[in-house]
Amino acid sequence: MKLVVAVVQDKDSSKLAQNLVNANIRATKLASTGGFLHAGNTTFLIGTDDDKVDEVKHIIQQSCKAREQVVAPMSPMGASMESYIPYPVNVSVGGATVFVLDIEQFDQF
Amino acid sequence: MKLVVAVVQDKDSSKLAQNLVNANIRATKLASTGGFLHAGNTTFLIGTDDDKVDEVKHIIQQSCKAREQVVAPMSPMGASMESYIPYPVNVSVGGATVFVLDIEQFDQF
Amino acid sequence: MKLVVAVVQDKDSSKLAQNLVNANIRATKLASTGGFLHAGNTTFLIGTDDDKVDEVKHIIQQSCKAREQVVAPMSPMGASMESYIPYPVNVSVGGATVFVLDIEQFDQF
Ligand code: NI
Numbered sequence: 001m002k003l004v005v006a007v008v009q010d011k012d013s014s015k016l017a018q019n020l021v022n023a024n025i026r027a028t029k030l031a032s033t034g035g036f037l038h039a040g041n042t043t044f045l046i047g048t049d050d051d052k053v054d055e056v057k058h059i060i061q062q063s064c065k066a067r068e069q070v071v072a073p074m075s076p077m078g079a080s081m082e083s084y085i086p087y088p089v090n091v092s093v094g095g096a097t098v099f100v101l102d103i104e105q106f107d108q109f
Numbered sequence: 110m111k112l113v114v115a116v117v118q119d120k121d122s123s124k125l126a127q128n129l130v131n132a133n134i135r136a137t138k139l140a141s142t143g144g145f146l147h148a149g150n151t152t153f154l155i156g157t158d159d160d161k162v163d164e165v166k167h168i169i170q171q172s173c174k175a176r177e178q179v180v181a182p183m184s185p186m187g188a189s190m191e192s193y194i195p196y197p198v199n200v201s202v203g204g205a206t207v208f209v210l211d212i213e214q215f216d217q218f
Numbered sequence: 219m220k221l222v223v224a225v226v227q228d229k230d231s232s233k234l235a236q237n238l239v240n241a242n243i244r245a246t247k248l249a250s251t252g253g254f255l256h257a258g259n260t261t262f263l264i265g266t267d268d269d270k271v272d273e274v275k276h277i278i279q280q281s282c283k284a285r286e287q288v289v290a291p292m293s294p295m296g297a298s299m300e301s302y303i304p305y306p307v308n309v310s311v312g313g314a315t316v317f318v319l320d321i322e323q324f325d326q327f
């Protein structure tokens with residue numbers, strides 16, 4: 001058994017959760033904080049058989065891969081002047097950091 | 110040293126926390142989300158000596174084991190019609206998913 | 219690669235986060251609960267090369283090491299009489315619990 005720990009952006013977390021459910025893979029979502037542009041990250045804990053690790057990583061990659069996104073300028077009312085961007089910009093969103101750990105024992109009660 | 114990662118239902122988490130304190134076992138509770146019937150899960154991180162792993166798993170099993178529970182019908186006012194159940198039903202609650210990982214180094218500062 | 223799991227007190231978590239950023243070390247902060255005096259803990263997940271584990275532990279120690287702190291008496295208005303302390307006391311704050319785990323695979327998508 002392996003434990004896959006995946007740190008993804010909040011905006012990708014419901015897509016990843018749905019894709020894991022569709023593949024019959026059980027996961028636990030942890031609340032987490034921090035990340036780009038003050039958006040939050042979500043951490044998934046996924047226990048899986050050794051021979052399904054590649055499938056799990058493929059699902060994570062498909063659900064969360066880094067991509068460009070155009071961000072419309074925000075009103076200066078809702079943001080500090082310092083962070084005000086007066087024109088649309090491309091920002092990189094998505095992406096996932098994935099750790100695979102060995103599980104010595106696995107139990108369900 | 111081993112790291113025991115236990116994912117349990119919120120409703121069992123205070124009982125598990127209390128039973129770990131009674132056994133002098135230190136644990137960290139992480140906030141987590143997801144699970145059956147839209148109830149949340151809680152994840153415990155428990156660092157323990159190799160020879161106490163069985164005791165820790167026994168405490169988790171006693172605190173959280175899966176069992177049947179009668180759920181009274183909810184008023185349709187507070188729920189979508191789709192999920193309205195007009196008679197009491199048995200649902201399975203509790204249960205724990207437990208991963209045991211090897212710790213290479215352990216420090217307290 | 220190693221995964222460093224560090225459980226620290228909330229009051230040290232922004233200092234630790236800043237010191238990790240200054241050292242170019244990426245970390246994920248998980249929300250967590252529990253700990254001394256009903257204050258919360260924060261858990262950091264830090265993926266790092268094997269030869270940087272000592273540096274990461276040094277940064278954690280410098281950011282979070284246990285120390286004495288004088289706590290002024292709280293008004294009995296805001297607290298139960300039971301916990302009312304009518305004179306300043308030294309309490310031990312800070313400290314960190316650190317687990318180092320081996321990572322079998324590490325990916326960024
Ligand atoms: Ni294995």
Ligand code: NI
Nearest residue numbers: 110111211212
């Ligand atoms: Ni060990």
Ligand code: NI
Nearest residue numbers: 219220320321
């Ligand atoms: Ni390694």
